[in-house]
Amino acid sequence: MTKYIYFFLALTCVNGLVAQEFEGSVLESGTGVPLQNVSVRNLQSDEVVFTDSGGNFSLSVSEYPVDVEFSLLGYLNSTMKIESNLKQGEIYLQQDVDQLSEVIIRSSNISQAVRKTPSSVGIISENDLNRTDNFILVQNFNYVPGVFVSQGALNTNKINIRGIGARAQYSTNRIKAYINGIPLTTAEGELTLDDFDPEYLDRIEIFKGPVSSVFGAGLGGAINLFTSQNRNDQKSVVTDFNYGSFNTRKTRANLNFVNDGLDLSINYNNVQSDGYRRNGDYDRNSLLGSVGLMNKSGNYWSLFLSYTKLKAFIPSSLNEDDFRNDPEKAAFTWNQSAGYESYDKNIIGISYDHRFTENFKNQTSIFYNFRDGYEPRPFNILDENRNSIGARTKFNYKTSVFNSPSEISFGAETMFEFYETGTFENLYEEVEERRSVQGDRLSLNEQNRNYINVFAQMNTEITSKLLVEMGLNFNSTTYDLKDRFIEDGIDQSGDYSFDPIFSPRLGLSYEAFEGKNFYASASHGFSTPTVAETLTPEGQINTDLKTETGLNYEVGFKGNWFNNKLYTEVNLYSIQIRNLLVARRVGPDQFVGVNAGKADHNGIEFTSAYRTNLTSDLQLKLFLNSNFNFFEFDKFVDLGENYSGKTIPGVPEYMISPGTEISFKDLTANINFQAFGEMALDDANSGYTDAYELLNLKLNYNWKLSRRLNFQFNFGINNILDEDYAASIVTNAVGFGGSAPRYYYPGNPRNYFGGVRLKFDF
Template structure:
């Protein structure tokens, strides 16, 4: 009797358990995945169909899924379930087979005849979690000038570097929803890096796909939950300069519904005077698969920001008193504040196995107020738009091909007023709004129509061809006509056609050579079309450029090593430059031609030394040769000079050491000098940064995990200019204020609790 009872007891707890492991991007089965029960120590290896199984195993289970090139996954199972799918995410900073989602026709990164920088969720955890765009500096060909948490400007291959205080000439999307305004400006500082799954950066003129984006395109993607769960995550981070971040995230996945909500607040006193920062953000995303297998997605974001502005310093203050703010900005307590909303809904409909359509509608708004020493800017921006894309799989001359075509349009309403700033009359340090100086309404709209075809000319040779048509117009209403000069009118930029042609050839297994030629353009911004007096410059032309590129992408050492080499030449015409007309005041002018020539190299290697010890190494670098081809401004000839505001080189090696639940990131960056002005009369010093971060994960139970991180930025305490104001001019006998000081050595740490409900 006791024997029978014992056998019955074993059968109740010792059961079979099986499943299938798939690639999260492609859905293909994964072979040779090590599947280990952490409680009993039993191990199973997946077969060619991705299947694994355990016999006579007791529940609950704590299963670890491990495969080189994929992120480690640990899942808990309380009871036996039917054969289920387990999805592993690629460590795509390492491997070349990740599917790039931002292009009209998704392809693996190795097959795309273009340079695409990828930032994974793991990459976003290399340093602190306070600022998203600081992570872009590890991508070859991308440089972020960081004046403060809210003063960042991004340039790609030197395009956008001449913007004074913002990022322009770059298209940006989040989950396919445009973030760039109709005039070409974008702000990415608002987004919580911990809410994102990956970032794809298309470099150089790619207007055949994205429209008005001479510098390229940045595509953000939020996390998508692959398993059924209800989870809550909460964390708190603290760093130098009294910098704090509070964050909470709720995820709910059931059947065909996937919902994620995020709250985060970042506050800081700042390293410099007048550097206080306070930002609150709410983000949410949802996905729903209907009964027909079609997919709805929803995204919203709300941001409230108030950030004071210390502004730039002259060389003496930069070297001897970098913590101070510019005198006038400190006296006026200058700052920027805004409320911003982003809302988008997308629907993917499959008409058949060969034809599908993705359509999105979106709405953006921004209500901003910015007191500056020279005036106070009050602006409201609202935009509404839609994008639709069809993808059709077919054959061309008997070869597998895919055709994509569609259109994108946006209508934007922009209202701006400027007022006198009477801060000098105030006894305390603050701005005081005076009389109105200007009042304008500018309504812009654009239409992009695009088409692209990818075709396998042979089993090894791939062709990509694309075409984009853009029409942009704006209507200006001058509502402040005290000078009897009415600038109201209907203005239109010339229509632009942007072609692209690329070839990718797999010379050896897993190793591709490619070549491409693509066209790009960017229309002038509102700030460039309007003079400080509120008058419009109707003579500005669209800035255009051609990008010629060739390169190599390949895997080595059993796919443990991935290398990429890119050589490019971009010729810019009708180059838009900022001409200084007053203190912190600029107007745009078309001033000539520029040649952007460069070399980029990236590599990543990972290996497992012992079962519990993994090593990852990367080396990213670029060398730039950016010069004015022909540039004459106000009688001065700058032809042949180096473009200012761009480091001559960037070299960034790094390593990640993972031992069980402990990981250490060591990241080094070296940047070359930057020219301060068009005349090349001065340069910044080269500088180097060393950043460290240590992470530890502690599994409290089957449903609770605790994570700790501790780190240090700028370990070497380097004194450097993290951003410069190109072509600064001193007024009233004062020295020009070129420099934004970078932060000195600073520390950070955080704790996060994850609960599976």
């Protein structure tokens, strides 16, 4: 009898040691797409299995809890502790955006890796955003080949992509932008990205050149911002404070809570500065929030909201003498009137991702934008109010076309915008103190603008190495204007519409060698005139203005080298712009738009990134980005002056930016160099800015105080060489009353910054 008892006990012990099966699936964090060939390693037994085409795996576990490591090229490694009561689960991997070639483009209608995309897409990762002082977002864009940001002040920034938008006067236009799929560009085409805290973003994708087949009215390109989607359990609070030269300070607090399919993130930040120049005070409060919820069926709800309150004074531009001898001063009239801009802005968007089947899904978003602005300028005071509401829906279907694996995407985007703008006299000259004084009303207009984009795209793998991409967009834009100011005896009310636009696209990507692709593409783009451009000098609507259009032809190479340690990309492009919209100066700081000819934007861009581990504790990253521009007017005659063959102003003729990042244990050092070529000041090329070089440094040190508490220090120097340079220019500036034209916005001299961050995981 005793031997049977011993046998039973032994059998019980053996059964206790028999491995149990843990089943799970691995998905991409940003999109929820199943990931194949993920290495799943049991760190106790060192057993390794791989996920199948549906992202599923089954792992033997003999003892709980167990640590399991998940790894896949192009994604950050993740380690998960599996408790005894967990028999199955979902694991989400975040893309390693530094591994450029393997990054999946989220914002394209059809997601695919950068290397296989037949177009040029600039990627700014979370790590890239941490290489700068992080007071303002758009300064990071100048490291992307083909992109240039003219920086007049913290609130005076103008983005151009491949030279398109360079001749806009004081704001960014001709570029579409989204955050988590929610449109940020107004219905008339204007864009402000200064409001967003760079430390709240996970990544930025910049499509360069005409992209209307995907995004609609975006002749220059499209900028897509993404916040983090941390679907693995995470609960943390982050607070930080940064201080820099010119009494610049930033205070920030962030809460992340991720649990059981719920992803909540709230971010508050305040940025204040006295500014390098007089009349340059800046104060911005921002509140950003996102909520994501994954239901049991795998469908995903998300909510995004943003609130910004800004008051920023404007020093404006300087003439050459003041720029070189007294760059800290403000333009006289802007200083005397204490000119500034202020606004309250809200953005709310709700999105829903639904999977009908494994091969058929839909994403639908509805959004609302509101902006209430007030801007005293020397020549008048602008009071404006903008409300817009819209929706975007996109369907994706995986199928087979002529026995070739294919994916089809189709959908539509529409926006209705209600814009009220009025101006008043500025009586600042009638008071002794330095301030603006609102006088009589000068104008009051209401404009309702709406557009609709209908788009479709198909990607087909003709062979395992050849990908064909085809797209088409249809756009219809209309608006009506109501003149509510009758005292001037001029009524400019009316209904207007632009001709419907069809924008096709064709792209080819061929993997000639393993990990090395050649591509070619042709695409069409357009941009409609803004409100300011539609008004004549007499205040009438110019109904003869035409939509600006362009054709982009591009060839390039994208490839990995040395076991994926080095990624290189080179492309050549040619954009032909027709019905070129130009700003004609009609008064101090005032302009109107006219169609004045044709322009050719030709250029070469180069991107490279190298990453290696020198030792287990020492990591080296190198990058070299550059572009060379050959932008000129093809046929351009304005007011009898022939500018054909002249260089397009406002764009550096080249950008070269090498950089190094060295990480040793918890210390990281970033050294970035930027060289920019000269810029033409006006259409006649009567003068040029000087070429300039910037050298920047940032150090980060992470100090892990405990398992839950992390402390970080940072210190940096911008413009180490103390270079005198023009960070922005006002193209075609004109001197009035015998004064010299004010072309120049001085860049900041050598300046310092530093900060601390505390993160607590709970």
